[in-house]
Amino acid sequence: MTTNLQKVDHSALKANQITIITLNIAAFILNLPLLAAFVALAMGIGSLLKLPGFILLYRHVFKPLSLLKPDILEDNPEPHRFAQFLGFIFMGAGSIALYLNAITIGWTLVWVVVGLAALNAFGGFCVGCAIYYWLGRLNISGFNRQPPLGTFPGMKPKAG
Helix, strand or coil: CECCCEEEEHHHHHHHHHHHHHHHHHHHHCCCHHHHHHHHHHHHHHHHHCCCCCHHHHHHHHCCCCCCCCCEEEECHHHHHHHHHHHHHHHHHHHHHHHCCCHHHHHHHHHHHHHHHHHHHHHCECHHHHHHHHHHHCCCCCCCECCCCCCCCCECCCCC
16 A cells, blocks of 8 residues: 655545535536536546636635645545546536436435535545545455555544
């Protein structure tokens, strides 16, 4: 298992999660499945680029307006990327379900992402990150990072 930590800006992750939450709630209230599909697309592109899907909002809105200050911690970026990819899978499936008029399934999948993003943004626990670390414990190829020392898998690391 590899343990080399990198600098990860948790405020960029939080801005991404807040944006996902806000846009998905708006999509639900306004009954705009296309907006949910846009969120899925942004998460998918972010996963491909290995960046938070809404990184530009963080860089050009959240940070300049001092809505969030950088929160750079020693951490592994891979679990966060995996979590975003899982969110993309759920959002993509939800968007497809909405397109196919499977409304209950579609919005349920969207709300799962909202709930998990809120747990991460406001509770400091990333379920996708925890899954990444647990898959590593099972020695599944590609899941080779360990949580920072003294950090429960999925919890935000403490500033050190």
